[in-house]
Amino acid sequence: MPTLVSNAQSQPHSPEPNGAGLWRDADLAAALIAVLGHAGGGVRVIAQPGPVRDFWLENLNSRIDQSARRVPGATPTERLIGGMDITESMRLGKPVLAQGVFAECHNRHIVLPMAERLPKEFSGHWCAAMDTGAVKVARDGLSQTSNAMITVIALDEGIDEETPPAALLERLSLTINLDEISIRCVDEPLFSRGDIKHAQERMDTVALDDTTLLLLTQLAASMGIHSIRVLRFAVIACKALTLLLETSETDDAVIHPIIRLIFLPRATHIPAPPEETEQPEDTPPLPEESQQPDAAQQQGEHQEADETVQSVIAELPTDLLATLLKRAERSRMRQNKAGNSGQIAQDKQRGRPIGVRRGELKRGHRIDIPATLRAAAPFQAVRTRWDTSNHQQASLYIEPQDIRVKRFEQRKSSVMIFAVDASGSSAHQRMAEAKGAIELLLADCYSHRTEVALISFKGESADLLLPPTRSLVRAKRTLAQLPGGGGTPMAAALQTIYDLATTVEATGATPTYVLLTDGASNVARDGTKSRAAGTEDALRVAKKVAATHYRGVLVDTAVRPSPRARELSSALDATYLPLPNASAQSINASIRALNEE
Numbered sequence: 001m002p003t004l005v006s007n008a009q010s011q012p013h014s015p016e017p018n019g020a021g022l023w024r025d026a027d028l029a030a031a032l033i034a035v036l037g038h039a040g041g042g043v044r045v046i047a048q049p050g051p052v053r054d055f056w057l058e059n060l061n062s063r064i065d066q067s068a069r070r071v072p073g074a075t076p077t078e079r080l081i082g083g084m085d086i087t088e089s090m091r092l093g094k095p096v097l098a099q100g101v102f103a104e105c106h107n108r109h110i111v112l113p114m115a116e117r118l119p120k121e122f123s124g125h126w127c128a129a130m131d132t133g134a135v136k137v138a139r140d141g142l143s144q145t146s147n148a149m150i151t152v153i154a155l156d157e158g159i160d161e162e163t164p165p166a167a168l169l170e171r172l173s174l175t176i177n178l179d180e181i182s183i184r185c186v187d188e189p190l191f192s193r194g195d196i197k198h199a200q201e202r203m204d205t206v207a208l209d210d211t212t213l214l215l216l217t218q219l220a221a222s223m224g225i226h227s228i229r230v231l232r233f234a235v236i237a238c239k240a241l242t243l244l245l246e247t248s249e250t251d252d253a254v255i256h257p258i259i260r261l262i263f264l265p266r267a268t269h270i271p272a273p274p275e276e277t278e279q280p281e282d283t284p285p286l287p288e289e290s291q292q293p294d295a296a297q298q299q300g301e302h303q304e305a306d307e308t309v310q311s312v313i314a315e316l317p318t319d320l321l322a323t324l325l326k327r328a329e330r331s332r333m334r335q336n337k338a339g340n341s342g343q344i345a346q347d348k349q350r351g352r353p354i355g356v357r358r359g360e361l362k363r364g365h366r367i368d369i370p371a372t373l374r375a376a377a378p379f380q381a382v383r384t385r386w387d388t389s390n391h392q393q394a395s396l397y398i399e400p401q402d403i404r405v406k407r408f409e410q411r412k413s414s415v416m417i418f419a420v421d422a423s424g425s426s427a428h429q430r431m432a433e434a435k436g437a438i439e440l441l442l443a444d445c446y447s448h449r450t451e452v453a454l455i456s457f458k459g460e461s462a463d464l465l466l467p468p469t470r471s472l473v474r475a476k477r478t479l480a481q482l483p484g485g486g487g488t489p490m491a492a493a494l495q496t497i498y499d500l501a502t503t504v505e506a507t508g509a510t511p512t513y514v515l516l517t518d519g520a521s522n523v524a525r526d527g528t529k530s531r532a533a534g535t536e537d538a539l540r541v542a543k544k545v546a547a548t549h550y551r552g553v554l555v556d557t558a559v560r561p562s563p564r565a566r567e568l569s570s571a572l573d574a575t576y577l578p579l580p581n582a583s584a585q586s587i588n589a590s591i592r593a594l595n596e597e
Contacts, residue, residue: 359405519565
């Protein structure tokens with residue numbers, strides 16, 4: 001008999017059981033969003049581009065009347081909600097309205113690719129159309145309201161803390177994650193277009209009783225969800241699933257998908273399993289007449305809700321909620337940090353577009369041709385009749401008041417100036433702790449793309465050891481080699497800060513400074529050693545720095561909070577932070593808060 005040799009590598013892998021369950025939920029989500037349409041808002045699809053996502057989108061398109069239309073998130077406002085049709089307005093000599101994408105997609109599904117990159121200035125238009133089912137155009141002398149009942153398929157391709165706008169996510173009823181599904185787990189759709197049509201026609205005939213509504217409410221409350229919009233999504237999804245699965249509205253096949261697709265992605269906590277309370281043995285049972293029927297019924301409903309939640313949680317990965325909470329926290333931290341590199345300033349050529357304005361043909365401005373044509377279009381017929389010149393009639397009349405120029409804004413780059421007191425009094429006290437605080441600040445500046453500069457003052461002068469740079473390694477090396485000893489030329493240090501900040505501001509950047517000193521000034525501006533003259537010169541220069549409104553922080557490096565340092569910070573109009581009462585982390589947080597103002 002021949003010997004049978006097993007070859008495990010040649011055998012195909014069997015589909016993962018967890019992936020098969022996730023695909024079934026994704027297929028249910030496609031069927032639900034096809035049935036609900038605009039009433040369900042849409043679905044958030046967490047997935048990178050790949051065959052699984054493409055197959056899911058094909059399944060969705062096979063169940064709806066018209067294939068979903070792909071609309072980029074950067075589509076401008078006049079194309080989204082509508083505006084003046086420039087060509088027809090020029091031809092007819094009067095304003096003619098052109099429909100926007102939302103009105104064109106009335107009663108259709110819209111695929112929003114890279115939803116995590118949706119600009120904030122456009123997210124309001126999407127949310128308004130999803131809320132009202134209509135768009136109102138009131139611009140360019142036109143006013144019209146059009147139906148726009150859209151269903152959004154938001155493709156979330158974010159990595160780590162990237163996430164779509166919170167306002168958009170709140171209006172999407174369902175959430176699925178296709179990244180955890182292998183292509184081997186993909187299966188044929190459970191419901192056909194005929195099933196979808198049948199469910200849509202009977203949606204109005206299904207009414208949930210009070211017991212089911214109370215169960216859904218308790219399930220949401222047990223997970224920390226208190227949004228009426230989410231409860232409404234759960235109610236209509238329960239109706240649709242009841243029709244699709246042809247089962248009871250309280251069946252596990254209906255309630256469990258609602259928890260996984262609607263409640264869990266929004267959960268803030270998972271309810272702990274109910275504690276079993278033992279009744280004392282010597283306690284006699286209460287007679288049936290004394291039991292309150294309402295209380296017993298309410299207790300049974302609460303117990304049913306808890307058991308339903310626990311049965312669903314038992315089927316989920318143990319680290320699911322921890323992953324969701326971690327993602328939400330990282331998103332919150334990212335939103336708090338984002339965009340704090342410098343002050344916002346308007347620009348003529350580059351930056352984020354913020355609209356148009358009436359302008360002139362001056363050098364440096366960028367003319368917005370569509371806006372200019374929209375301004376001139378309503379007056380073409382009148383200007384044609386008023387043209388009395390002997391030259392050949394022009395096909396287009398544009399007057400100077402029609403010119404529109406683009407407006408931009410961008411954040412300035414920022415420069416953090418560190419001025420370190422390396423004199424003998426400071427070096428012998430807290431120089432090590434001051435360097436530790438500076439290293440944390442340097443790392444934070446690097447993460448925010450902020451340039452840093454380093455000034456050291458001791459003896460009779462202040463020196464710029466490090467011009468503005470983004471090199472974290474170079475800054476740390478210069479800081480580590482910082483020597484100590486000598487007098488404290490405070491006036492020279494403040495003058496150097498003033499000169500460097502003025503130069504930085506002239507380049508278009510935003511300067512801020514951090515002054516680390518014990519406040520003792522014993523060297524005057526002319527180099528003579530005198531405590532009285534040094535203090536007087538320092539306060540005089542400090543008032544000059546304060547007049548420029550440069551934001552700054554004075555970190556008192558003395559062993560105890562020094563009155564001289566507090567007086568100097570008042571003259572500088574700077575934030576005062578005594579180092580003995582603040583750790584390096586708290587100083588870093590305070591300076592970050594200063595930059596975010």
